[in-house]
Amino acid sequence: MHVVVRGEGPDLVLIHGASGSTRDMTFELVKHLETRYRVLIFDRPGLGYTDRINRTGATITEQADLLSKAAAQLGATKPIVMGQSYGGAVALAWAVHFPDRLSALVPLAAASSTWETPLDTYYTLTSHRWLGPIVIPLLTAYVSDDYVDQVMASVFTPQAEPAGYGAYFGPGLTLRRKTLRANALQRANLLGEITALYPRYGEITVPTEIVHGDSDTTVPAWNHAERLVARIPGARLTLLPGIGHMPQHVAAPDVAAAIDRAAARAGLL
Secondary structure (H helix, E strand, C coil): CCEEEECCCCEEEEECCCCCCHHHHHCCHHHHCCCCCEEEEECCCCCCCCCCCCCCCCCHHHHHHHHHHHHHHCCCCCCEEEEECHHHHHHHHHHHHCHHHCCEEEEECCCCCCCCCCCCHHHHHHHCCCCHHHHHHHHHHHCCHHHHHHHHHHHCCCCCCCCCHHHHHCHHHHCCHHHHHHHHHHHHHHHHHHHHHHHHHHHCCCCEEEEEECCCCCCCCCCCHHHHHHHCCCCEEEEECCCCCCHHHHCHHHHHHHHHHHHHHCCCC
8 A cells, every 4th residue: 555644633534536646635635734634645456556456446345444454554543534536435435334443524526326327438448358458558558648638637627727737646657557457447336336335324423524516527516415415414515616526626725624624523623
């Protein structure tokens, strides 16, 4: 497991989304947190500099188990847990399956409810048992820098990608063959895993602060955050007007404020 540890204070774990790494959370958000928290930022299995744990796609529950045990080895036995997008699903699995291993929960633009749109062509091909190993080397060899820039910029819609983010994030980390495969398998399995997890959200008892942009077209708030808040007892939802899928960059103070509220409700601040 690869981890970046910054700051001092109550323990806080940040979990990145699909195709990401620790660099997504260290670009902007950690600056708003490290003065009052000990922030632990992990690369999820198969992404960044963390090894894959299997070749079938680590489930959100397996990832939550691994991350919580790694955090505990670093002394964070009951951290606040914040997860963004796919990482939000991991955070929810952490809260459902390992409730004694966290003190508060902050799902950020989190994939949390089921959806009807089919898996897109990219993930269908890269996760395929036989086609994936053929397609992935071609993608890594021939994908253009311009295309990568377009994809990264689209994730921030309707906001602009922050200056310097692309170079800092390092798309080459994501475009490694093993990483593309691990990420594709995780994404392909996500709907089934959330379908199984969804009925259990009512078991979550820790203070929960949900944050979501109301202009998120990647993980729409109406289908995810607004349904999630109704299923977790005592959960609170903050909808960010005009914000898309990446609040940790374009609305970092709002995200930090939600973490502070969760910490206060858990008696940590």
